[in-house]
Amino acid sequence: MNPVRMAMIGGGPGSFMGPVHRRAASLDGLVRLVAGAFSPDEARNRLAAEEAGIPAARSSTDAIALLDREAALPEDERAELVSIVAPNHVHAEVAAAALKRGFALFCEKPLARDIAEAREVVELATSQPGRVAMAYTYQGYPMVHEARALVAAGTIGDLRRVSASYTQGWLAERAEQHGNAQAAWRTDPARSGSSGCFGDIGVHAQTMIEFLSGEPIAEVMADIQVAVPGRRLDDDGGLLLRMTGGARGTLVASQVCAGEQNRFEVTLFGSKGSLRWAQEQPTQIVFTDAAGRATIVSANPAMMIDPAARAALRLPGGHPEGYIEALANLYRAFAWRLRGLGECPLPLPGIDRGLSSLAFIEAVLESSRTRGWVAVKS
Amino acid sequence: MNPVRMAMIGGGPGSFMGPVHRRAASLDGLVRLVAGAFSPDEARNRLAAEEAGIPAARSSTDAIALLDREAALPEDERAELVSIVAPNHVHAEVAAAALKRGFALFCEKPLARDIAEAREVVELATSQPGRVAMAYTYQGYPMVHEARALVAAGTIGDLRRVSASYTQGWLAERAEQHGNAQAAWRTDPARSGSSGCFGDIGVHAQTMIEFLSGEPIAEVMADIQVAVPGRRLDDDGGLLLRMTGGARGTLVASQVCAGEQNRFEVTLFGSKGSLRWAQEQPTQIVFTDAAGRATIVSANPAMMIDPAARAALRLPGGHPEGYIEALANLYRAFAWRLRGLGECPLPLPGIDRGLSSLAFIEAVLESSRTRGWVAVKS
């Protein structure tokens, strides 16, 4: 297969997601980085382009200018896919520009800083079905798909309760004041959007709950806070939730729990058993049956029921795959779709997912402000 | 030491806690069962008495009658301590009767079915300091005391977030309709009280949070439910909470999560690290420092800082002690106190603890009903 040509927006020196996306895109040889607006800073952009082997002609400090230039190249040469890994305030504008110019779009979450800002890109995406995917990396883990398949197969019976917890400690102190670029923009409302912690990681928990259960969160009762004085965006919070189907749940997201690395754990409890998945041990899920027997299902085709999850594995059982491989699974699925190899069985998060995260954040903020239950708009 | 003479109320055939209390009381040879009103049923009471080697003269189907009879015995012969393990509706009345007759009291939680019912026993207890202890078994685990000591020593810094989850599955179906005596009375408002799941296990989570952190829960926002149709008391729920010191938290209690055995887990997150304890592996706590290093501290004096916790161990490290030993630690502490061997360093839950659980339940019920935040009366 001829690799999909990709332009990257953002991801210059110091970026967390830039190198992850570059590695993930290249892992299977299905996507090739050919252009980039890696940084608005001239020197930093040049450095990134050189490291990536991108000629100056296909690099720019101005994302829109780059898209214009790429669109003007011959069809078999220009970038086909635009991957946005820049800070949040850039997402919506560049996403819309990319779609208008006919590029396929792979956009880091969030889609925009808020729902209003997302309107144009949603309209554009709606008119071009299948051309937009959102980089919810955790949706690329094979065992997440296996878990969803097990739930869908009735393994845990009727869903009764959901517990999701995503705790980090990297903002336990005011890292944004000590030269941490990641912390700086993520705690800045202008660049990050209306929410800090919930916009950054709370939405992963929301997405995982909805993906695994197959049903949306209907309403939330939230209590979010700024735990570290002086910060302007939430860095910690918890909420009660009710699923559309009636199950209840709790969701915690925090970036101020000192010592926590990237502990993202979800459990679904049902009338016949439960399923647990934890991001720090992503190659396994624990299914507990009604008698209490806990079975560890690991990333090995011999134990798995979901064809998509099995197909997403690159290695035999017992050979760990991780975070980069998860994101690479999303790139692979998108590349297959763009090359018309038939829809990849691994479902790819789309524009609706980006939108529902924004609706979730809005409900969380309103609930916390009003100290009451708020329905999540869908 | 001359063993403390004990009369037991409740705990007849089919009881869960009866045999546990008998074993725990006898484990260290410090308490001796000498009398009992094990069951209101004649035959069942006789059977229990015989199994325990209690002569008919010191057994009765009527708890109050037994207390009267014991009180009439010579001082060096009669029971000194009354242990109540009967269903909840019996607690307050018998507790008050015991205190009035001069017995020391060891009472299973809850103290009463609600605050109103507890009034008399609270008054009696207040006038006899140190004569009442509540059987919050989990407060007898040595590592719980070690965890509290670590928190008090500042190991995790300022408390920011608390997560407590207590999930069981034994009421996942309507066991109360299929001959399960435990399920029958626990789901019956007349015998159990105003709450089912939260009265039974939610209060353990409340107690643990307050004990480990050293501060009370200030307010709650709850969402409790009857998950299994037809039941009359809550069997599942979650809540948001705020500690007096400002930390936030979540608390989940459920008895309808199929396959869960007795998964009671608590984590305290602070500005310098976190501590986790899980009842199903009670001999260890996990401390994570700010750098993310997770240290497993296990039940071994060589690793522990709390003298009370160390003293509560009966075995060298690596030799597991469990639930019966935890309860035995409470009996031992009470026996030492009653024999005047000086106050045992292991703090014993008192009448205030029983009362604060009732206040907690009241707040949870009101919050869930009104769908709003409710302060917990202290």
Added chain:
Amino acid sequence: MNPVRMAMIGGGPGSFMGPVHRRAASLDGLVRLVAGAFSPDEARNRLAAEEAGIPAARSSTDAIALLDREAALPEDERAELVSIVAPNHVHAEVAAAALKRGFALFCEKPLARDIAEAREVVELATSQPGRVAMAYTYQGYPMVHEARALVAAGTIGDLRRVSASYTQGWLAERAEQHGNAQAAWRTDPARSGSSGCFGDIGVHAQTMIEFLSGEPIAEVMADIQVAVPGRRLDDDGGLLLRMTGGARGTLVASQVCAGEQNRFEVTLFGSKGSLRWAQEQPTQIVFTDAAGRATIVSANPAMMIDPAARAALRLPGGHPEGYIEALANLYRAFAWRLRGLGECPLPLPGIDRGLSSLAFIEAVLESSRTRGWVAVKS
């Protein structure tokens, strides 16, 4: 049931196993300590007797004298069971004396310091079937019996490989020179016997392998050592083994692995799966099927197939039982047998077990000395 009356030999102040046996014996109310020769030292013996509530008339510094005295008491008053928990050099002589006087015998391992010393007691035991049990505490864990039942049911197919490892660190330095009484006698050939570490804990690993697999170890190739200079008995070693049925294995025992508490772990690998059990988490076994699914079976009747293992539980699933409960299971089984309540389904280690441990030690010592394979006499 009328409790079995027991005399204890050894177990005075500073003893490890003495208090464990007393607690285990009393846990279920089936055995009552009525006499004891707790220590050859007058003051220490008196102290132990007083703590246990034993009158002076039924206590002695001289074990044989005590047995004589007990034997002279009326049949319904005298001890029925003699429990030997003294250091090893006392075992054989007292055991023989007890059997000669008609007492049932519960003897800590080893049976004797070596096979020659065991001869008399073996003969006596053989002529009184069912009157001797050996206190291999780990054989009292319910999940060990469940594991054996699973193996016997063919769950793992044909046995191919066995791994047993028992590592401790309490002798990592010369504790015997710093007032540790346990270390002192266990490292002294005169009191401990021909082997140190293998006699103390290696035989537990041997016993567990043979019990779980249902077949004896046929031959061994050992490499044992004195790791801490100056010590006179082995404190560390490993061996290769071949089972009678042809499976191969390794067995490690060490008391000089600093920081190890009581890590005793056994895995049986077969043609259809494997089973693991670890003493520090004794309430579970892990079964892995041929596809690699690891199932955690825990101490809960709902998941267990072995009636004896289920019957040995005192608590519902999720309420941990530990080391004392394991030993109590052996006492309970013996009490049932002595009271004629029918043979307890939980198999009780007998004199043959004690003898096979001695044969194992002999083979290990010879193999290590000759640097060659040695058959284990059976």
Added chain:
Amino acid sequence: MNPVRMAMIGGGPGSFMGPVHRRAASLDGLVRLVAGAFSPDEARNRLAAEEAGIPAARSSTDAIALLDREAALPEDERAELVSIVAPNHVHAEVAAAALKRGFALFCEKPLARDIAEAREVVELATSQPGRVAMAYTYQGYPMVHEARALVAAGTIGDLRRVSASYTQGWLAERAEQHGNAQAAWRTDPARSGSSGCFGDIGVHAQTMIEFLSGEPIAEVMADIQVAVPGRRLDDDGGLLLRMTGGARGTLVASQVCAGEQNRFEVTLFGSKGSLRWAQEQPTQIVFTDAAGRATIVSANPAMMIDPAARAALRLPGGHPEGYIEALANLYRAFAWRLRGLGECPLPLPGIDRGLSSLAFIEAVLESSRTRGWVAVKS
């Protein structure tokens, strides 16, 4: 940096290691596949070349012919590095041919089918220092380097005992007779060499022990077998070992333990503590100190002492990296060296490592045959 141009030998359709090497080589953009002799079969070779985007001119079914052709290309165009991932019987000849033609060499283990066969390549390698690396993938895991650094820093004190166990189940039945190509060549003496299981995975255990401890294995006492009847090479075995420094150990390797995936676990026990690493959770090591405190050190610079290990991480703590990333670390280190970016601090396994594995296998086979201890030639 200009990527290193690589030719791959072997790795055609159905290969396990081929795609792993291709992904690992490309992950960081430092190595580019430009040529290949993927398979001796015409059609299969063509398919592999097409998938990899290799033009026909730079692909061949004949490895030597390909090397000749590459050597004839202009210096700035031809492959610089030859990566051998073909079955074992191909290694030595192709390796020697590559070195003779001036290519750098990255060779899958084993170096050859036996020591005799390795002679020429060893001589060639010796005369070209730094031009040969062996693909011991597990040496690419950052936490393995961190563990070695901790041992070297004296964290566990003097080494006393080593336990290594590498168990798999994929050969539990005769997969080689049911179309499993991997099984077919690995159980065939002509293609695999003198040993099956020990040559395939036992050497990983040897290498890990020697790498972590920093000292060679001095002698072995082995017991290896063909567990599945009809097979011609060992598929299971265990051995006792003595380290040069005097520590003792056990090493188990098996491919017939049904259900085992890739369980490769190593523990080093010392006079001050122990260290454990397990391949199936490669991002952590467990250090236990002399008091028994077990600390989990995970792949996060904030907890690590080894600069090389820290530098080898691509992601922040809590974002799992796996097997492909480990191998990519070796490629990266080699690429840095070849580009003269200074020696990468991550030590790269060299020709000596390949040779010592062959010496180890020879000793294991002789020991098992003679049933006695055998020194490992170094």
